[in-house]
Amino acid sequence: MKRKLAAPFVNGLLLAAAVITLFPLFWMTSTSLMVPGEASTFPPPLFPSRATFANYRELFAHAGLGRYLANSVLVATVATIVSLVFNVSAGYAFAKLRFAGRERIFKLLLGALVIPGQVAMVPLFLLLKHLGLVNTYGGVIVPAMASIFGIFLVRQYALSIPNELLEAARIDGASEFRIFRLIVVPVLKPIIVTLAVFTLLGTWNDFMWPLIVLTDKDLYTLPVALATLSREHVQDDEMMMAGSVVTILPVLLVFLSLQRYYIQGLMGGSVKG
Amino acid sequence: MRFERAAWWFVAPALLVIGVFFFLPVFAALLMSLTDFDIYALADLRNLRFVGLSNYVSLLQTPLFWQAFGNTLYFVVVGAIGVSLGAALLLHSRLARFKAFFRTALFAPVVTTLVAVAVIWRYLFNTRYGLLNYALGGVGIQPIDWLGDPHWAMPAIIVFAVWKNFGYNMIILLAGLQSIPEELYEAARIDGASIWRQFRYVTLPMLAPILLMVSILTIAGYFQLFAEPYVMTQGGPLQSTVSVLYLMYEEGFKWWNLGSASAVAFVLFLVIFGITALQLRYTRQGAWT
Numbered sequence: 001m002k003r004k005l006a007a008p009f010v011n012g013l014l015l016a017a018a019v020i021t022l023f024p025l026f027w028m029t030s031t032s033l034m035v036p037g038e039a040s041t042f043p044p045p046l047f048p049s050r051a052t053f054a055n056y057r058e059l060f061a062h063a064g065l066g067r068y069l070a071n072s073v074l075v076a077t078v079a080t081i082v083s084l085v086f087n088v089s090a091g092y093a094f095a096k097l098r099f100a101g102r103e104r105i106f107k108l109l110l111g112a113l114v115i116p117g118q119v120a121m122v123p124l125f126l127l128l129k130h131l132g133l134v135n136t137y138g139g140v141i142v143p144a145m146a147s148i149f150g151i152f153l154v155r156q157y158a159l160s161i162p163n164e165l166l167e168a169a170r171i172d173g174a175s176e177f178r179i180f181r182l183i184v185v186p187v188l189k190p191i192i193v194t195l196a197v198f199t200l201l202g203t204w205n206d207f208m209w210p211l212i213v214l215t216d217k218d219l220y221t222l223p224v225a226l227a228t229l230s231r232e233h234v235q236d237d238e239m240m241m242a243g244s245v246v247t248i249l250p251v252l253l254v255f256l257s258l259q260r261y262y263i264q265g266l267m268g269g270s271v272k273g
Numbered sequence: 274m275r276f277e278r279a280a281w282w283f284v285a286p287a288l289l290v291i292g293v294f295f296f297l298p299v300f301a302a303l304l305m306s307l308t309d310f311d312i313y314a315l316a317d318l319r320n321l322r323f324v325g326l327s328n329y330v331s332l333l334q335t336p337l338f339w340q341a342f343g344n345t346l347y348f349v350v351v352g353a354i355g356v357s358l359g360a361a362l363l364l365h366s367r368l369a370r371f372k373a374f375f376r377t378a379l380f381a382p383v384v385t386t387l388v389a390v391a392v393i394w395r396y397l398f399n400t401r402y403g404l405l406n407y408a409l410g411g412v413g414i415q416p417i418d419w420l421g422d423p424h425w426a427m428p429a430i431i432v433f434a435v436w437k438n439f440g441y442n443m444i445i446l447l448a449g450l451q452s453i454p455e456e457l458y459e460a461a462r463i464d465g466a467s468i469w470r471q472f473r474y475v476t477l478p479m480l481a482p483i484l485l486m487v488s489i490l491t492i493a494g495y496f497q498l499f500a501e502p503y504v505m506t507q508g509g510p511l512q513s514t515v516s517v518l519y520l521m522y523e524e525g526f527k528w529w530n531l532g533s534a535s536a537v538a539f540v541l542f543l544v545i546f547g548i549t550a551l552q553l554r555y556t557r558q559g560a561w562t
Contacts, residue, residue, distance in 0.1 A: 007368040014363050018378040021436065025381065027404070028393045039396070044404050086287040093283035098276060105288070114546055115299055116497055118518055119538040122525050123301035124294060126315075146290035176279035205386045207500045208518075212526055223388040227504050230392050237396050244389035255384040259377060262384075266441070267448035 025248070032056070032241035039237040055242035063239075065246060067218060068225040072247075075137055075210075075221055076203040079144040083199050086146040088192055091154025092184055096161060097176070106155075109148045118208070125212060139213040140221070144203055150195050153265065157191040158184070194265030197258050204251050222247040302535040310532035328536035338537070340512055341520040342544075344427055345496055354487055356435055357442035362472075364443070365450040376447075380440035387437065391504040394433040395420065398505075420506050423513040430501050430514055438494070442487045449483035450476070489552055493545045517541045 027046070031039045032055055034048040059065040093099070094106050124143060125134065133139040161184065169179045185192070207223040214220055220228070226243050233239060255262060306328055313320040332338050360379055364372060382390065397403050398419035406416040419429040453476065461471045477484075498516040502508050508515040508523070515523075517537065525534030 010363055010366045010368045011370055014369055014375045017360060017363070018375055021379050021382055021440070024390065024393045024397060024436070025385070027397070028389075031396070040402050042402055043407050044402050086290060089283040090287035093280050097280035097283060099280035099284070100277070102280075105284075109291070112296070112299075114493070114549055115542055116493065116538075116545060117295070118497060118499075118521065119302050119542045120295055120298035122521075122531050122535050122538065123298035123305060125526075126531070127294070127298060127301075142290075143294045145294075146287035148291060148295075151287060176276070176283075180283070201384055205384075207388050207503075208522070211503075212522075223386055223500075226386075226392060227388050227500070230388075230395070230504060237399075237402075240392050241396070244386075244392050247386045247389040251384055251386060252381065255381075256377070259380075263376075263380070263444055266444050 028241045028244050028248075031238055032245045034238045036236065036238050039241075040235070055239045056246070058239060059242055059246070063229060063243075064217075065225070065243065068220050068222050069246060071137070071219060072204060072222040073250075075140050076200055078137075079141045079203045080196055080199045082141070082145045083147060083150060084192060084196055087150030087195060088154050088185070088188060089180065090146070091151045092158045092180065092188070094151065094155045095158035096163070096166060096184075109151065113148055113152075121209065121212060128213065134213055135215050135219065137219065140206075140210050143209065144199075144206075147199075150199065153195055153198075154188065154191055158188060161187055190261065191265070193258060194261040197254060197262045198265065200254060201251050201262075302538055305532050306535035306539050308532045310530075310535070312529040315529060315531070324532070328533045329540070332533065332536050332540065337512060337515065338520065341515045341517050344514060345498060345516045354442050354446075354484070354491055356439040357487070358446055358484075360439060360443045361446035361450055362476075364447055376444075380444060382437050383440040385437070387500045388504055390437060391433065391501055394436075395505050398429050398433075421510055423511045426506050426510055426514050430498075430505060433505070434495070434498070434501055438491075442491060445487055446480065446483060449480050453479045485552055489549050492548050496541060496545055517544075 030047055033051040033053070034045070035050065035052055035054065038045060038048065094102060120143075128134050128139050128142070133142060165183060166179060169183055174182070204221075205223065206221075207227070210221045210224050211227070214224060217225075217228075222243075226240075226247055229243060230240050307323060307325060308314075309322050309324045309328075311320075363369060364376055364379070369375065397405050400406060400416055400418045400421065403419070405419065410416065417425055419425050457475050457479070458471055461475050466474065496516075497518055499518040499522065502514040502516055502519050503522075506514045508519055518541065521534050521537040521541070524530045524537055
């Protein structure tokens with residue numbers, strides 16, 4: 001008797017939770033297709049009476065959304081590629097190559113994980129101002145070019161590479177860079193994809209730092225532009241929803257197509273240890 | 274040595290970036306927090322004076338700081354991990370179906386862009402047209418000015434943030450649940466333990482280290498609350514949603530009191546550090562490296 005009721009109970013709760021988590025995203029999409037003013041009626045409509053892409057056209061034609069989208073793509077792509085190169089090579093070296101002070105430097109990095117990144121922001125702003133990087137794409141990208149978390153993630157994975165594999169290649173006379181390129185990178189591929197997704201989503205969604213370092217509207221990334229637009233267009237709910245769709249859709253698609261790597265990275269990184 | 278030099282080539286770029294753009298600024302923030310660095314010093318460094326701990330002293334005497342601190346703490350305590358644990362338990366249940374779908378659906382808000390979903394929720398919370406008030410009206414509750422009433426603004430932001438973030442901890446806790454050996458539950462069942470007692474005496478103790486880690490990460494994360502008040506309330510009404518980080522942003526990049534903003538940042542760091550240390554000590558678990 002009790003068993004019979006338990007299964008519908010568990011699945012019913014799951015269904016309710018899924019409806020709650022997905023509803024705002026569904027409503028965003030639905031509202032973005034409404035004609036201006038339609039969302040500001042009572043009761044709030046669930047579906048547009050007549051679906052239209054006018055809000056999207058307006059955003060791209062007059063609010064410069066295309067420009068912000070291009071900025072976001074550029075910043076997130078460059079930051080992801082550069083940080084992958086730096087973090088993967090460093091993570092591998094911390095796991096498999098010997099150099100003086102390796103353990104001590106790694107311990108220092110691990111300890112610094114508790115320092116929130118925002119502590120650095122004020123002096124970082126002054127430093128970048130000094131370097132002429134404030135209000136440039138570089139100002140957004142440069143601090144994201146390496147991360148302690150990324151190095152840590154790669155190192156944990158690289159520890160499992162058998163030493164014999166590397167030694168054999170060394171005996172064959174391969175240089176360290178050749179070994180890295182031809183043996184290590186293919187073995188590390190799953191964690192590289194994981195880190196790529198993490199970094200891409202992180203830089204795409206980042207808000208506070210781009211807000212601080214970018215003052216010129218033409219350089220805004222999507223989140224900064226959206227926040228500014230939403231303060232200017234408090235009443236234009238339909239248009240703001242269209243802007244939200246444009247901002248969220250790319251990351252959601254990346255996540256859905258690569259979620260296996262993302263979720264495994266999250267689970268693997270936490271349970272080890 | 275050949276190997277040694279090669280190794281340095283591998284680590285140098287990353288260490289250089291982290292050293293110059295993270296460690297150096299953190300150290301500089303400590304020094305700056307001991308000065309009266311403001312817009313005059315920004316124009317000419319000769320206007321800079323060493324003021325000792327007075328930034329910290331005046332910060333601790335500012336009601337707004339305590340308000341920001343209290344708001345953030347409130348956020349951390351309420352936005353805790355109960356929802357995540359509940360969702361993880363449901364997903365882990367043998368009775369659950371379509372697990373992959375539900376896992377993705379519940380996790381989806383985590384990857385969305387904070388600013389964009391804050392815009393959606395601002396609309397959901399709208400006093401007149403918002404769906405939330407419409408739904409509450411259906412059960413006879415008068416419209417609530419969610420984001421405009423000092424009593425409701427913070428709870429509203431917490432509801433939003435829990436929706437946005439619970440999936441992250443849910444996944445980590447799910448991994449923890451999956452690593453608990455099935456034999457323990459079998460043994461408990463043979464002893465006649467109820468579902469609740471199985472949870473209390475098998476699940477919770479086995480999950481303790483991960484719960485600890487998750488709560489540290491959650492506290493650190495929620496203290497960094499910024500975009501939510503920035504987009505939804507601008508810190509208002511009556512500063513009821515000013516968080517520690519929001520205060521730092523306003524001090525530093527609106528009023529250009531960079532010295533005092535650095536002090537705010539350092540207090541934030543000390544708080545997070547203190548909580549981490551306390552939790553590690555309290556449960557007597559070693560570092561998880």
